Amino acid sequence: xxxxxxxxxxxxxxxxxxxxxxxxxxxxxxxxxxxxxxxxxxxxxxxxxxxxxxxxxxxxxxxxxxxxxxxxxxxxxxxxxxxxxxxxxxxxxxxxxxxxxxxxxxxxxxxxxxxxxxxxxxxxxxxxxxxxxxxxxxxxxxxxxxxxxxxxxxxxxxxxxxxxxxxxxxxxxxxxxxxxxxxxxxxxxxxxxxxxxxxxxxxxxxxxxxxxxxxxxxxxxxxxxxxxxxxxxxxxxxxxxxxxxxxxxxxxxxxxxxxxxxxxxxxxxxxxxxxxxxxxxxxxxxxxxxxxxxxxxxxxxxxxxxxxxxxxxxxxxxxxxxxxxxxxxxxxxxxxxxxxxxxxxxxxxxxxxxxxxxxxxxxxxxxxxxxxxxxxxxxxxxxxxxxxxxxxxxxxxxxxxxxxxxxxxxxxxxxxxxxxxxxxxxxxxxxxxxxxxxxxxxxxxxxxxxxxxxxxxxxxxxxxxx
Amino acid sequence: xxxxxxxxxxxxxxxxxxxxxxxxxxxxxxxxxxxxxxxxxxxxxxxxxxxxxxxxxxxxxxxxxxxxxxxxxxxxxxxxxxxxxxxxxxxxxxxxxxxxxxxxxxxxxxxxxxxxxxxxxxxxxxxxxxxxxxxxxxxxxxxxxxxxxxxxxxxxxxxxxxxxxxxxxxxxxxxxxxxxxxxxxxxxxxxxxxxxxxxxxxxxxxxxxxxxxxxxxxxxxxxxxxxxxxxxxxxxxxxxxxxxxxxxxxxxxxxxxxxxxxxxxxxxxxxxxxxxxxxxxxxxxxxxxxxxxxxxxxxxxxxxxxxxxxxxxxxxxx
Numbered sequence: 001x002x003x004x005x006x007x008x009x010x011x012x013x014x015x016x017x018x019x020x021x022x023x024x025x026x027x028x029x030x031x032x033x034x035x036x037x038x039x040x041x042x043x044x045x046x047x048x049x050x051x052x053x054x055x056x057x058x059x060x061x062x063x064x065x066x067x068x069x070x071x072x073x074x075x076x077x078x079x080x081x082x083x084x085x086x087x088x089x090x091x092x093x094x095x096x097x098x099x100x101x102x103x104x105x106x107x108x109x110x111x112x113x114x115x116x117x118x119x120x121x122x123x124x125x126x127x128x129x130x131x132x133x134x135x136x137x138x139x140x141x142x143x144x145x146x147x148x149x150x151x152x153x154x155x156x157x158x159x160x161x162x163x164x165x166x167x168x169x170x171x172x173x174x175x176x177x178x179x180x181x182x183x184x185x186x187x188x189x190x191x192x193x194x195x196x197x198x199x200x201x202x203x204x205x206x207x208x209x210x211x212x213x214x215x216x217x218x219x220x221x222x223x224x225x226x227x228x229x230x231x232x233x234x235x236x237x238x239x240x241x242x243x244x245x246x247x248x249x250x251x252x253x254x255x256x257x258x259x260x261x262x263x264x265x266x267x268x269x270x271x272x273x274x275x276x277x278x279x280x281x282x283x284x285x286x287x288x289x290x291x292x293x294x295x296x297x298x299x300x301x302x303x304x305x306x307x308x309x310x311x312x313x314x315x316x317x318x319x320x321x322x323x324x325x326x327x328x329x330x331x332x333x334x335x336x337x338x339x340x341x342x343x344x345x346x347x348x349x350x351x352x353x354x355x356x357x358x359x360x361x362x363x364x365x366x367x368x369x370x371x372x373x374x375x376x377x378x379x380x381x382x383x384x385x386x387x388x389x390x391x392x393x394x395x396x397x398x399x400x401x402x403x404x405x406x407x408x409x410x411x412x413x414x415x416x417x418x419x420x421x422x423x424x425x426x427x428x429x430x431x432x433x434x435x436x437x438x439x440x441x442x443x444x445x446x447x448x449x450x451x452x453x454x455x456x457x458x459x460x461x462x463x464x465x466x
Numbered sequence: 467x468x469x470x471x472x473x474x475x476x477x478x479x480x481x482x483x484x485x486x487x488x489x490x491x492x493x494x495x496x497x498x499x500x501x502x503x504x505x506x507x508x509x510x511x512x513x514x515x516x517x518x519x520x521x522x523x524x525x526x527x528x529x530x531x532x533x534x535x536x537x538x539x540x541x542x543x544x545x546x547x548x549x550x551x552x553x554x555x556x557x558x559x560x561x562x563x564x565x566x567x568x569x570x571x572x573x574x575x576x577x578x579x580x581x582x583x584x585x586x587x588x589x590x591x592x593x594x595x596x597x598x599x600x601x602x603x604x605x606x607x608x609x610x611x612x613x614x615x616x617x618x619x620x621x622x623x624x625x626x627x628x629x630x631x632x633x634x635x636x637x638x639x640x641x642x643x644x645x646x647x648x649x650x651x652x653x654x655x656x657x658x659x660x661x662x663x664x665x666x667x668x669x670x671x672x673x674x675x676x677x678x679x680x681x682x683x684x685x686x687x688x689x690x691x692x693x694x695x696x697x698x699x700x701x702x703x704x705x706x707x708x709x710x711x712x713x714x715x716x717x718x719x720x721x722x723x724x725x726x727x728x729x730x731x732x733x734x735x736x737x738x739x740x741x742x743x744x745x746x747x748x749x750x751x752x753x754x755x756x757x758x759x760x761x762x763x764x765x766x767x768x769x770x771x772x773x774x775x776x777x778x779x780x781x782x783x784x
Binding site: 003006007010014208211212213215216217218219220221447449460464 | 486523544554555557560568573616
């Protein structure tokens with residue numbers, strides 16, 4: 001036991017003392033903060049697209065088009081289309097698009113409308129404009145049929161939907177945006193770290209092998225100790241990295257970011273973006289979009305107004321997480337991450353032991369990485385875009401090869417305790433199984449040089465006697 | 467210096483080891499006397515490395531047993547054994563001092579003791595200025611010295627050296643050779659596996675020869691040499707040597723300048739060297755007369771050649 005501890009220490013210290021570790025630990029949160037602040041600044045300054053409307057239809061469409069959060073309509077320069085175009089191109093402040101409603105446009109034949117822009121007009125912009133035009137035309141048609149404006153306004157239904165999670169104490173509001181963002185962030189962290197550090201384990205093993213230090217080592221310690229020492233030492237590196245990122249991100253988002261954003265009077269939308277992304281370096285874009293769509297970002301919702309931080313007020317992601325089962329998420333995340341890491345990294349260690357150099361490793365990495373990649377892709381479709389508690393989600397979160405990612409993704413949505421327990425037990429059994437298999441391949445592989453290894457060969461090694 | 471009568475530090479009894487396709491060791495038994503240098507010889511693929519790996523507990527034997535000072539070999543002996551494998555290396559990105567400390571601690575040496583001995587050894591092998599350097603910054607020879615230190619740092623009772631001189635220049639090879647002899651004199655036992663027969667001749671007190679998974683020969687070097695003597699004498703002299711005698715047989719004869727000659731003469735049963743000398747004195751002027759003792763190299767080739775295709779047997783007399 002003492003020796004395995006020495007090995008863990010060495011593996012941990014040599015990695016943590018590397019400059020690259022320090023750089024990544026410090027740089028990742030900074031980059032993340034810079035990106036989020038950049039996005040926040042950018043999106044707050046260009047809140048609504050300015051669209052010039054050149055209306056020759058005689059229907060006074062320009063006045064009828066209603067501004068939204070995304071689009072702001074202004075009349076184009078009077079005169080011909082060419083004149084409007086010239087004015088549009090020189091317009092200050094900059095206009096994003098020029099909407100041309102030709103003279104041939106009528107309510108019965110609403111065709112011939114064009115949107116012009118400098119370069120391509122973004123699809124989202126096109127959709128926003130079409131929505132506004134459609135609304136204006138249908139209102140005009142209704143007015144033509146004799147319906148009064150008040151009646152039309154009255155007919156517009158505005159639906160608010162609040163989802164309540166009854167599992168939580170007092171029936172907390174279920175914030176779909178935060179929940180989904182959290183699911184993304186957690187699962188991609190698990191995926192990324194298993195991948196990156198699993199490959200590090202593999203590289204470490206094959207380095208020991210090609211360095212030819214292996215024989216010296218295993219005359220002092222058992223191969224199993226050497227393998228587990230490396231795996232656990234690197235696990236320590238991962239946890240250290242997590243902790244550093246968490247602390248630094250927290251520091252940056254709660255102290256630095258508000259200071260930088262305050263001058264800009266951040267809107268609720270942009271602050272949500274900052275907060276939701278601050279835990280994840282890799283998924284900055286994904287949670288941002290989901291979080292924007294969340295009810296919390298809708299200032300008209302009374303609940304959201306109560307909870308959402310007001311502009312200028314100090315806020316952070318940490319206050320937004322109130323509605324989630326935080327304790328269970330953190331505990332579950334650590335457990336399933338470590339379980340998944342142990343399961344996969346022992347397989348990576350076996351690969352590293354079996355091959356003579358890195359290039360040979362490719363063929364064996366394939367069957368190990370495929371379940372990892374698939375479980376991430378499938379889980380997103382099944383759990384986040386589908387039903388987090390459906391049968392497929394259930395099975396994905398039970399199979400040890402997929403459960404580290406699938407279960408972590410389900411955590412923010414709330415998972416019954418018995419499923420957590422069952423999945424956890426299966427995962428423990430799973431990694432004991434893979435570790436056993438890996439150790440048997442490992443102890444033969446590390447002393448095998450200059451032999452082209454095949455799958456058949458690997459399966460034979462498992463049954464070699466000590 | 468030689469103490470072949472001492473109790474064996476290591477006893478190997480009828481050890482067998484089979485791999486999927488072949489047998490690596492087929493009932494090998496041998497005893498290594500305490501405080502001696504023991505040569506483990508054999509051609510490539512004979513099973514030396516398999517045997518060493520069993521002694522160093524890297525693998526286990528299929529059957530048979532290994533006794534360390536009369537005790538069945540177990541993990542508590544790891545700290546008393548030092549092993550320098552033929553395929554050896556170090557962690558390239560680790561500092562020399564740290565690496566030695568790590569390896570010594572894995573061999574059950576306490577941190578404080580290790581630090582002190584590392585200092586002593588680095589000084590002794592002139593590596594002190596390199597203690598804080600990464601291993602990859604060292605020349606190959608220096609790395610080999612570091613490996614040697616790592617092998618002996620925990621003051622093992624039994625040191626196993628597999629081709630210890632490969633990669634050393636003659637000066638450093640001599641340095642290491644002296645260290646090996648010093649370690650023996652301080653009480654350590656050294657098992658020495660090599661192909662370089664001249665170093666066997668120079669260093670080993672006793673040897674074992676393994677061929678095709680079996681031990682074919684073992685014992686003290688002098689006894690083995692006596693056993694392989696062929697009752698052959700080398701003669702150098704001046705004159706015309708005409709040896710036609712039923713008791714003597716000329717194995718080889720070379721004429722040299724100025725009527726000088728060299729000859730190898732084998733005595734038949736019953737004849738003594740004095741008989742030959744008397745006969746020679748009557749014929750020629752004798753400048754040199756000595757018994758021919760076979761070298762370990764010859765013995766090696768002869769024993770291994772017996773079980774090998776004829777070409778090697780020819781080499782014996784070359």
